[in-house]
Amino acid sequence: MTDRHGRNRSAWADVVLLLIGACFLLPLLWLVLGSLDPAAGHETRIPQQPGLDNFAAVFTPELLFRPLWNSLLLSAGTGVVTLVAAVLAAYPLSRYRSRFNTPFMSAILFGTCLPVTAIMVPVYGLFVQLRLLDSMPATVLFLAATSLPMAIWMTRNFMDAVPVALEEAAWVDGASRLSGLRSIVLPLMGPGLGVVFIFVFIQAWGNFFVPFVLLLSEASQPAAVSIFSFFGQHGAVAYGQLAAFSILYSVPVLALFVIVARGSGNALALAGAVRG
Amino acid sequence: MAGNHRGRQLLRYLPVLPAVMLLAVFLAGPVLWAFHASLTNAGLTGRHARNPEWVGLENYQRLLQDPVFPISVVLTVLFVAGSAILGQNVLGLALAVLMRRARPAVSATVGTAVVAAWVLPEIVAAFAAYAFFSRDGTLNQLLGAFGLAETDWLYAVPMVAVILANTWRGTAFSMLVYRAALNGVPAELIEAAQMDGAGAWQRLAFITLPVIRGSIATNLMLVTLQTLAVFTLIWVMTAGGPANGSTTLPVLAYQEAFKFGDIGYGTAVAVVLLLIGAVFGLAYLRLLRDQKP
Numbered sequence A: 001m002t003d004r005h006g007r008n009r010s011a012w013a014d015v016v017l018l019l020i021g022a023c024f025l026l027p028l029l030w031l032v033l034g035s036l037d038p039a040a041g042h043e044t045r046i047p048q049q050p051g052l053d054n055f056a057a058v059f060t061p062e063l064l065f066r067p068l069w070n071s072l073l074l075s076a077g078t079g080v081v082t083l084v085a086a087v088l089a090a091y092p093l094s095r096y097r098s099r100f101n102t103p104f105m106s107a108i109l110f111g112t113c114l115p116v117t118a119i120m121v122p123v124y125g126l127f128v129q130l131r132l133l134d135s136m137p138a139t140v141l142f143l144a145a146t147s148l149p150m151a152i153w154m155t156r157n158f159m160d161a162v163p164v165a166l167e168e169a170a171w172v173d174g175a176s177r178l179s180g181l182r183s184i185v186l187p188l189m190g191p192g193l194g195v196v197f198i199f200v201f202i203q204a205w206g207n208f209f210v211p212f213v214l215l216l217s218e219a220s221q222p223a224a225v226s227i228f229s230f231f232g233q234h235g236a237v238a239y240g241q242l243a244a245f246s247i248l249y250s251v252p253v254l255a256l257f258v259i260v261a262r263g264s265g266n267a268l269a270l271a272g273a274v275r276g
Numbered sequence B: 001m002a003g004n005h006r007g008r009q010l011l012r013y014l015p016v017l018p019a020v021m022l023l024a025v026f027l028a029g030p031v032l033w034a035f036h037a038s039l040t041n042a043g044l045t046g047r048h049a050r051n052p053e054w055v056g057l058e059n060y061q062r063l064l065q066d067p068v069f070p071i072s073v074v075l076t077v078l079f080v081a082g083s084a085i086l087g088q089n090v091l092g093l094a095l096a097v098l099m100r101r102a103r104p105a106v107s108a109t110v111g112t113a114v115v116a117a118w119v120l121p122e123i124v125a126a127f128a129a130y131a132f133f134s135r136d137g138t139l140n141q142l143l144g145a146f147g148l149a150e151t152d153w154l155y156a157v158p159m160v161a162v163i164l165a166n167t168w169r170g171t172a173f174s175m176l177v178y179r180a181a182l183n184g185v186p187a188e189l190i191e192a193a194q195m196d197g198a199g200a201w202q203r204l205a206f207i208t209l210p211v212i213r214g215s216i217a218t219n220l221m222l223v224t225l226q227t228l229a230v231f232t233l234i235w236v237m238t239a240g241g242p243a244n245g246s247t248t249l250p251v252l253a254y255q256e257a258f259k260f261g262d263i264g265y266g267t268a269v270a271v272v273l274l275l276i277g278a279v280f281g282l283a284y285l286r287l288l289r290d291q292k293p
Helices: A002-035 A053-058 A061-095 A101-113 A116-129 A136-160 A164-172 A177-206 A209-214 A223-230 A239-275 B002-012 B014-037 B058-065 B068-101 B104-119 B122-133 B138-145 B158-183 B187-195 B200-211 B213-228 B232-237 B249-259 B263-291
Strands: none
Touching: A002 A053, A002 A239, A002 B068, A002 B104, A002 B122, A002 B138, A002 B158, A053 A061, A053 A239, A061 A101, A061 A136, A061 A177, A061 A223, A061 A239, A061 B014, A101 A136, A101 B014, A101 B263, A116 A136, A116 A209, A116 B014, A116 B249, A116 B263, A136 A177, A136 A209, A136 B014, A164 A177, A177 A239, A177 B122, A209 A223, A223 A239, A223 B122, A239 B104, A239 B122, B002 B014, B014 B263, B058 B263, B068 B104, B068 B158, B068 B213, B068 B249, B104 B158, B122 B138, B122 B158, B122 B232, B158 B213, B158 B232, B187 B200, B200 B213, B213 B263, B232 B249, B249 B263
């Protein structure tokens, strides 16, 4: 009886969930249909003559490849800088006991709470004074700083899950702290580090406000900012191309998210295995 | 001997240095600079760009007299309450609860749809939301199909549009938090309540919610902080308009600093936003400390 009861409830939940899911997909419908419609406008409609003209039109170095390359530089750079700094910082915080740890981790956690948009005006001022406007490396360092608090927090948790006993065995064999970190700890944290890297990468890839304020010349703008080139100078908007570009720009992070969804499973498995 | 010990201790913490320097230069630096700049008449261009003058609390006095500022505070509170606390939080919990009762295939599919809106680059999500709510956009087409009158959402009710858009964009986070929290509720507790004849709503209200109250508090804090910082979505959809009808604090700070070129005044607005964020941040730390028994 409970079984039948359960199945009833299940069908009801299915219907409500599917309705909500449909609502979440609706705003994306325009992107997909518009990208396939050479005569796309604001409205959502089935293209009268569907085709890949929009995609063909944006497949140029200026419109697509350079912005995506800039996005890649920005996001990969941010990911690498963040990960290196986070691993270095996490090691002493995870392995040594000190009065310094708790206040430092509290400050880090507090840092994750900072509304980054609130500091964009002062950061712009700082970059003007230091003559760093339009500098890709400086923007990478700023993005890395904004994602560091979360990255240090996650990395330390992953590192805590690697037993010190494994490292101690290596030290007995004469390995140094550094080579212990490199040959024992980091490989065991591999999936966790992958999650942190992809997490930071996705955030940097999707960030609009930071490059919008700090990178001004067309040559250094990532896809998030160059997307405005589809808004013509006389108010004419190439909606079809805008939609096609949006899709091409979004696909990499959607793919990375699928990887992280699997990868975090692995990382959780690691945490579980160590505890059990 | 003691000095030697301390020296070794310092040396051990040397690897923290790169992270600390990055955080000091690019996070703590701008925050301190903000407090300083808000006391000057720094400009975006012109004479005051190179040599800002010290003006004391003038920017803050102006802030208190500016009719737009109180409107902006109210709109920010409305935005956070509507899209974070009500929208994302409640919808996220509802989704997580429903997903435990639905077929796995359905809950996986719907989960992907919800997460997709969250993973998209923010500018793409903002354009999609703009097109959805625009005069001849998808929403009006749907309403028209049901014979309902069209509304020019972005002009007539800009706050409703941006609140709905931000709920769409951010619910995935709450959903993921609550899915993890519900997985941690012991099944025996639920079964025992079921044996005692408690209905689904009673079990939710008297067993599940009290057990996950820690996650609820954490989630409320985090979505509030995230929503407080939302800029791109509002800026693309309405640019704060019409007539300041959706100018939340981040949009106001941006407009004053970059559109009207008054860095000093814009920074004063940013400082207010930072202080609000700091209050919530401290409350969050306190909450976490209290949760750790």
